[in-house]
Amino acid sequence: MGVYEELVARGLIAQVTDEEEIRELVNSGKAVFYIGFDPTADSLHVGHFMALCLMKRLQMAGNKPIALIGGGTAMIGDPSGRTDMRQMMTKETINHNVECFKKQMGRFIDFSEDKALLVNNADWLLDLNYVELLREVGSQFSVNNMLRAECYKQRMEKGLSFLEFNYMIMQSYDFYALFQKYGCNMQFGGDDQWSNMLGGTELIRRKLGKDAYAMTINLLLNSEGKKMGKTQSGAVWLSAEKTSPYEFYQYWRNVDDSDVVKCLKMLTFLPLDEIEQLSKLEGSEINKAKEILAYELTNLIHGKEEADKAQEAARALFGNKKDTNNMPSTTLTQDDLTDGTISILDLMKKCSLIPSNGEGRRLIQQGGVSVDDEKVTDVYESISVDAFEKGYVIIKKGKKVYHKAILE
């Protein structure tokens, strides 16, 4: 089975321009492909992870990936799939984000010995001359066609600025530039990028008379059709500072039953037949598959050590064991106590478990808080030094959130 077939089997491929050609190129390791990343935040998140996986898979098959960071296009903002205009970003923020992306990608993709490239489209986009660009590239685009593209259609209702309208042209120009510079003959991206990507292949065909290909991967949607990797507190990030390995592990440990197999296929490097076995699990047995999913992914992103820790912590907490070593924790000092006690509300605020006292009261009134396995019934309860005799107390919020408060 070639890489291409594997990608199909894993349900990654959404649309392709020319299946035969792409299969041939990819399977024989002759593809030089690029994937674009918009540096809209200072860390990659789960949404980018699939793209990284894809890059790695193809790299392992001998193809050469180019990670294109959209330092230039970020100045414009992709209107695809958005109903509102993107917040404009300053050059400084963008540059900072570009640096962060570089670091994170380096851990995942092998950039040594020219096996992969990392480029920033700001390098060529920012120097473009408006009139020249219009003559050279603008003449090749039909506004009629562009407006027909799905990504703009939706925006036609709400309004689309000329700035955003140009995103497709910029992205097409990227492909054109990479084709000439590095012989990049293929572009991959999320399925929402399809029309932008076609713009690129079209431009290359018209300007150079050469063929280039595009392929989109399915977006990672849960069974409700929403993008995965979002929580109420924002995205699930790949950097340990923004989403701790434990939280990361828990996110995957808690996915819906119906999404487990899909996630295993699309995100992990487990062999397909192994996943096939896991997909046969039923009822509470599915938890095994979830555990594997969570472990595999944490391992990929944060390394074995962190994955082990997260798994141990989870098993300990949910399995009634005493091990509290790897639990998220907050360290308090004597100064946080007055007269040797601290109120439960203050304690929880210190641990960032609650944003306000009101929230804390509510939780307690509804019976959602316990300290060292004892349910807190009084809003005004205080915890004295004695409770910290062993050096810490365990606060449990709701069913799943555990936190260790350590007293120094």
Added chain:
RNA sequence: GGGAGAAUUCCCGAGUGGCCAAAGGGGGCAGACUGUAAAUCUGUUGCAUCUUGCUUCGGUGGUUCGAAUCCACCUUCUCCCA
């Protein structure tokens, strides 16, 4: 350039002088049931020294005993005509 309309809490969306911290839905959180799942049911969802007080309905001023609601100006957006 001319005309019409809109901006409400995390989101959608009601409210058009006092009964408004603001209906309803979504989402979130908690409880019950469970498998750290889903579905369902219940409670809850601005802040605080919480039977009371304080701050919020795009912004700034004004009218009024009292304004999310009325007036003026500003900002942003949408629609129609050019």
